[in-house]
Amino acid sequence: MRLTDFDTLTFDCYxxxxxxxxxxxxxxxxxxxxxxxTLTRDEVLEAHARHESSQQNYTPYRRYxxxxxxxxxxxxxxxxxxxxxxxxxxxxxSIQNWPAFDDSAAALQYLKQHYKLxxxxxxxxxxxxxxxxxxxxxxxxxxxxxDIGSYKxxxxxxxxxxxxxxxxxxxxxKILHTAESxxxxxxxxxxxxxxxxxxxxRHARQGFGATMDPGSQPKIDFRFNSMAELVEAxxxxxx
Numbered sequence: 474m475r476l477t478d479f480d481t482l483t484f485d486c487y488x489x490x491x492x493x494x495x496x497x498x499x500x501x502x503x504x505x506x507x508x509x510x511t512l513t514r515d516e517v518l519e520a521h522a523r524h525e526s527s528q529q530n531y532t533p534y535r536r537y538x539x540x541x542x543x544x545x546x547x548x549x550x551x552x553x554x555x556x557x558x559x560x561x562x563x564x565x566x567s568i569q570n571w572p573a574f575d576d577s578a579a580a581l582q583y584l585k586q587h588y589k590l591x592x593x594x595x596x597x598x599x600x601x602x603x604x605x606x607x608x609x610x611x612x613x614x615x616x617x618x619x620d621i622g623s624y625k626x627x628x629x630x631x632x633x634x635x636x637x638x639x640x641x642x643x644x645x646x647k648i649l650h651t652a653e654s655x656x657x658x659x660x661x662x663x664x665x666x667x668x669x670x671x672x673x674x675r676h677a678r679q680g681f682g683a684t685m686d687p688g689s690q691p692k693i694d695f696r697f698n699s700m701a702e703l704v705e706a707x708x709x710x711x712x
Contacts, residue, residue, distance in 0.1 A: 485652035496571025536597035569603035580700035
């Protein structure tokens with residue numbers, strides 16, 4: 474299997490292209506400053522993952538920027554600190570400030586010359602528009618949780634994407650699903666028979682950070698520690 478076997482890259486966004494762990498941690502800083510205990514960055518991210526995944530399961534119809542305030546409230550209760558509805562709402566809006574990884578925009582601009590680029594993300598359309606501006610590329614299709622009415626790893630999200638891409642004549646054998654999260658992306662990609670490219674942004678850290686433990690290691694066809702490494706590998710494949 475070679476990178477040049479595919480003509481479409483379907484991307485997770487947050488954790489893969491956008492540095493959501495930094496965005497989450499900075500967005501929670503007003504809450505963390507009131508916590509009466511020392512929490513490590515990964516402890517914060519793991520608690521966030523737990524509440525976020527639960528909330529996505531119970532309220533799959535909520536837009537992501539409306540779901541994050543509930544996560545904020547659950548975290549405040551867990552950490553025994555006061556919160557305000559304004560603080561909750563501000564956290565939901567903080568997505569627009571989440572930074573792109575340094576290599577994302579340039580990598581996407583290069584890959585756009587060789588592939589159709591597609592987003593499959595657990596986000597709402599308004600929030601993604603801010604992230605898209607940071608990524609500086611025009612995607613060929615954008616599929617969000619708001620569009621679909623459920624959150625990954627629900628199979629509905631992959632069914633929807635494959636149906637819509639199939640309508641454009643893009644078969645799954647030509648799709649390389651490219652993502653960081655084993656839980657949200659690679660396990661369900663395996664279930665749908667999609668080839669899988671792991672952008673292992675957390676390669677230098679232990680644990681799963683802001684994503685849930687997948688329980689078992691899914692099959693991975695390609696692994697890179699950054700988008701820049703993916704670009705380098707593609708250049709080498711062409712050579």
